Amino acid sequence: MLLWQLFGLIGFLTLCKGQDSGVGALCDDFTELDFHESFLWTTLNLKLLLYTKYNLRCGRELNHHQLSSQPLFNLSLPTAFVIHGYRPTRAPPFWVDHVVQLLSEQEDMNILVVDWNRGAANLNYFTAVTNTRQAANNLTGFILNMQAEGAPLSSVHLIGSSLGAHLAGFVGANLKGKIGRITGLDPAGPMFTGATPEERLDPSDAMFVDVLHTDINSFGLRGQHGHIDYYANGGSDQPGCPKTIFSGRSYFMCDHQRSVFLYLCALNRTCSLTAYPCSSYSDFLDGQCLQCEAFKPAPCPMLGYDVSRWRDILLRLGQTKVYFTTTATLPYKKVSYMVDMVTWNLYPRWGVLILRLHSGRNFTEARIDHKLFRFEQYTSTRLLVQFDEDLQPIQKISLSIATRNVIGPRYKIRLIRIRLAPLEQPDRPLMCRYDIIMEENIEVAFRPLPCDPRL
Known part of the structure; x- marks a missing residue:
């Protein structure tokens, strides 16, 4: 020894x-x-x-x-x-x-x-x-x-x-x-x-x-x-x-x-x-x-x-x-997007946004729920949305607006436009979708399109 x-x-x-x-x-x-x-x-x-x-x-x-x-x-x-x-x-x-x-x-x-x-x-x-x-x-x-x-x-x-x-x-x-x-x-x-x-x-x-x-x-x-x-x-x-x-x-x-x-x-x-x-x-x-x-x-x-x-x-x-903001573990970095939505619905609705980005079978989710957001007619709502993973390429986006309306009829919410802009990767393209009909608390999925600069 x-x-x-x-x-x-x-x-x-x-x-x-x-x-x-x-x-x-x-x-x-x-x-x-x-x-x-x-x-x-x-x-x-x-x-x-x-x-x-x-x-x-x-x-x-x-x-x-x-x-x-x-x-x-x-x-x-x-x-x-x-x-x-x-x-x-x-x-x-x-x-x-x-x-x-x-x-x-x-x-x-x-x-x-x-x-x-x-x-x-x-x-x-x-x-x-x-x-x-x-x-x-x-x-x-x-x-x-x-x-x-x-x-x-x-x-x-x-x-x-x-x-x-x-x-x-x-x-x-x-x-x-x-x-x-x-x-x-x-x-x-x-x-x-x-x-x-x-x-x-x-x-x-x-x-x-x-x-x-x-x-x-x-x-x-x-x-x-x-x-x-x-x-x-x-x-x-x-x-x-x-x-x-x-x-x-x-x-x-x-x-x-x-x-x-x-x-x-x-x-x-x-x-x-x-x-x-x-x-x-x-x-x-x-x-x-x-x-x-x-x-x-x-x-x-x-x-x-x-x-x-x-x-x-x-x-x-x-x-x-x-x-x-950060994730819970290394490398701590979140992937940030600025999301801009223009709503058409006649009556105001309050809720939180749940957004998913899909790439193949993988997806990452962000829930923007630090407060209730007001969605009303002809109004642009801009949000910071951050994901724990950087999935590429984005092949599909799914979106739902969760409200407090748990009984009674589900009201429709019409989006004239939703636009996702990557904040820290300026070389990546903007992602858009136009004229989406949604129902409260129901997820809707769509493929992103190139943004029209006129809209």
């Missing part, structure tokens, strides 16, 4: 040496605490674990001083700081290795994982909140040392999750908002609701601040706190997350943690999560905010690392809210 353990240790040392460009030292690990340490007390000790393209799988703890003498730390490169939040489980964040790998694929940079687990892993959340200030002061001192040795503050990007987002904001405030960028992943809400800008993350903390919201009705923070605030599925109640307390810990954490999963997916460039500026989520779902006129000639903003196409526009517009 001892021999096999020795072979394992030799293999581990070899891996570390191979990953850290021959420096030949053991990897430095994220702090993992025992239960009694977080239950009793921990003294804050902030560690910085450096990852570069030469040591992606082997973090190296940096000395906070004499940075230019540390061979892997290149002060001429951009530096991203990854900052975790409250850690009641005491274990390292599961997502750190993933974000390091994905950040390294964006550009050549220094990636520093900010390990403040000895301040965050405390059963008393209020103590962890208090520790964010001291951790921010320690990190501020390190960044000032970077600046003294030639690194511009504009090259610094802080990425903070939950409580780590506010920690990043405190660092930015200490540095008078001169750092390049802060990304906040669902900034923590408890003890920050109603806080002044000086007491939480806000746009003045960096030259550019982008914030992703996924749990504003529980562990996340309501309101706008960046130059751009992304609201996934309205910012709360993420698809696929448990709806009852009987699901245990997942019920409390799933929505909040979704911000990290969405950001990882966006860094991987597999999600292409396009967001639309809008005054409210309900207006977005009603299809009132799908043009992104203020951003032209740039496209609608997307969640992710590269914001260069929208940054100047956003700084000019001021604080901007943008919305998008």
